[in-house]
């Protein structure tokens with residue numbers, strides 16, 4: 001059965017038609033045989049011929065009429081050019097054949113006397129029209145749609161043709177060329193006309209074959225048979241001589257057969273095809289329904305079930321058939337019935353089909369809800385109650401799949417890059433994060449091997465271990481350096497999982513990774529900050545201590561010596577004070593670079609802070625003397641390098657350093673002890689005139705131990721009341737005591753009386769100076785109060801350390817003590833050394849100003865040993881300048897010292913400051929200083945520092 005939508009090719013498979021064509025060919029052979037053999041066939045008596053002709057023609061006329069009627073009906077439903085032309089042509093053919101039948105010789109007169117030519121004329125026009133129509137019918141053009149107007153125009157033309165034929169053939173036959181002459185037979189005109197019909201039919205056959213691939217609304221094999229039969233029929237009409245000739249009868253018979261074929265081709269097809277289509281559609285529908293997993297319900301607008309279709313194997317089929325006649329509201333769960341109603345309402349509104357509604361059935365026995373999809377469609381041509389076809393589909397699996405797909409998709413779109421490969425390690429999928437991190441789009445990387453990302457930084461062994469772990473444990477995680485599309489190498493933390501099937505065969509590998517460049521950079525930054533000095537990028541104290549411990553254990557193992565060099569720059573502070581901190585920093589940077597180039601790569605140069613550097617050098621010898629020699633050579637090299645001039649922003653600067661060296665070849669001494677040893681040696685080097693190196697020697701050890709003991713004792717000294725304040729008098733030009741300087745002493749139980757020079761730096765470095773300083777201040781204030789109580793207005797000068805001064809609450813601390821003591825603040829003088837004043841001068845100024853507003857006075861101690869900056873004198877609320885005793889000591893013999901003392905006095909006068917000369921030990925010094933207009937004097941000449949009894 002040809003499919004309705006496929007072109008109907010010419011195929012003579014249709015059996016009856018094949019047989020008919022065969023019979024026709026045989027008939028052609030038989031009928032043409034007498035002509036070919038020149039045998040004269042016997043004539044049929046006209047009395048028999050006429051009724052026979054009449055019967056055949058009546059059948060033909062009826063067929064033509066039926067063709068018109070059926071095609072016309074069809075044309076009114078679906079008007080194409082073909083149906084319109086065939087209907088109108090067969091309307092004309094019906095009338096022309098009828099006229100031919102009625103005007104046949106021997107029939108009652110048809111309007112006037114019948115003649116053979118009159119019947120032939122109607123016949124010829126009908127045949128020509130029939131052949132031309134068939135020729136048109138096969139053209140693809142005939143499939144075009146047309147309208148009623150065109151149809152009626154064609155019908156009018158057909159009627160006009162019929163009327164014109166009647167007019168000419170009945171009233172004016174003489175105007176028509178002769179077709180038959182009694183006794184002579186057919187004229188040339190008649191034969192040519194018949195051949196014309198044959199020619200047109202031959203063209204039709206050609207066209208049928210030409211357009212055989214077109215889909216056409218007729219049965220092509222039957223039409224082909226009709227056209228072939230027409231040709232045979234026409235051939236017969238060219239052969240007869242007498243009207244009652246046997247060819248004439250055969251011709252009429254063939255014409256009838258041709259009409260039957262035509263009817264089959266055009267009419268039967270148009271009637272049968274839709275019916276067959278309907279049958280086919282029904283069968284297809286039945287097949288579709290049996291294949292559909294959906295349950296189909298026929299429900300009316302009230303919700304009453306009329307029909308149910310479900311597959312026999314559906315688990316709802318039995319139950320559903322029981323529901324017929326029931327209302328969905330009564331037999332279905334409420335939410336399902338409501339959803340159905342919603343779908344039906346929407347379908348009714350749309351006059352068609354609803355959306356797909358979803359609802360869940362929460363079955364108590366089921367682990368999860370069962371999901372349904374419901375679609376309603378209006379059932380056409382239903383009576384008063386609107387009916388709907390509802391399709392109910394179980395979409396639970398689909399829903400679950402969708403949910404799991406969504407989950408998968410969600411999991412796939414993480415910030416973590418995901419790469420999936422097949423078992424052959426071909427990448428089959430990557431996620432957007434992969435593209436973000438690597439720069440490769442999915443299209444670029446799919447199909448490639450992951451080695452495309454390789455950085456080349458890992459060796460074969462690395463990958464062997466990776467694949468080994470994957471094989472054994474199905475998982476590997478670690479850090480890999482890979483390469484981005486732009487060539488940049490980046491670290492990633494990756495987890496690779498091997499996925500296996502039921503047989504244990506690897507099907508996929510899934511790698512998920514994070515770009516840890518930033519984390520690594522942060523880690524490095526934190527490491528740098530924690531272990532390196534930000535200025536010089538050298539290891540800091542913490543890292544150095546670790547390295548010392550490592551080196552100590554290494555030395556312990558191999559007995560080789562190592563040396564710790566304490567390198568302290570000489571008078572580095574001067575650089576900061578004169579040129580500023582940025583110059584100081586620059587020098588430290590340059591120095592670090594230089595020393596880095598001087599030392600071996602195995603040596604470690606560190607900067608624990610300030611102007612201090614520590615060098616840890618492995619000496620690679622087990623002999624102490626050789627080690628000391630090596631260390632000395634290295635130390636001198638370092639000193640030499642440090643001594644080289646520095647270019648600091650166009651300023652040439654020279655500096656020296658003092659180095660202390662401690663050797664070790666075991667870990668018997670702790671790191672702290674080792675550091676203290678080197679430190680001590682460095683101090684020794686400083687004490688010995690700087691710019692040199694000293695080894696830590698055993699006798700230094702004694703000092704070191706002493707220092708450690710002092711440090712421990714210092715912590716308890718205040719509580720144990722071991723401190724005492726000594727007072728040294730200050731006299732005026734008349735030699736009268738005008739005040740005292742408070743100088744602390746420490747009465748150590750083991751070491752006896754210790755001078756402040758020995759423990760103040762220790763107190764400074766440990767921070768104990770804060771409490772000690774406050775204690776001295778309290779003592780001094782108490783003493784002033786005592787003087788005042790005795791009626792003596794004597795001032796006391798108290799030394800202030802840098803650590804005290806830098807405290808933010810310094811001013812409050814001092815003022816509280818002063819206020820609590822109830823003394824006249826102007827009797828308290830705070831001594832500040834110039835070297836304390838470089839850091840944050842403004843802050844210091846504010847504190848001193850606050851205290852000076854209280855009445856407290858200030859003196860600048862050790863003036864002349866530092867930069868003797870006028871700037872400080874100008875900025876700070878100073879009252880007194882103290883000339884350092886180093887100038888006083890030899891000023892009478894040393895001209896420069898004399899000049900300095902003289903200048904300082906003159907400068908102080910100019911700035912309205914009082915001058916105190918320190919360390920006056922001789923009468924001559926005193927007199928000379930008086931002559932130089934010094935205001936006050938301190939020294940052993942007037943009294944050593946001692947307790948006031």
Ligand SMILES: Nc1nc2c(ncn2[C@@H]2O[C@@H]3COP(=O)(O)O[C@H]4[C@@H](O)[C@H](n5cnc6c(=O)[nH]c(N)nc65)O[C@@H]4COP(=O)(O)O[C@H]3[C@H]2O)c(=O)[nH]1
Pocket residue numbers: 728742743744755756757760773776799800801831861862885918919920921938939940941945
């Ligand atoms: N050769 C010689 N020396 C003389 C003469 N007259 C005084 N001296 C000594 O010179 C030092 C003067 O004190 P300084 O310059 O403030 O130097 C002080 C001061 O900077 C510091 N100091 C003393 N007591 C305190 C204190 O309570 N707090 C703080 N922060 N530092 C203190 O310790 C330093 C040393 O103090 P001292 O050992 O008491 O030493 C005192 C004093 O004994 C003399 O004619 N010849």
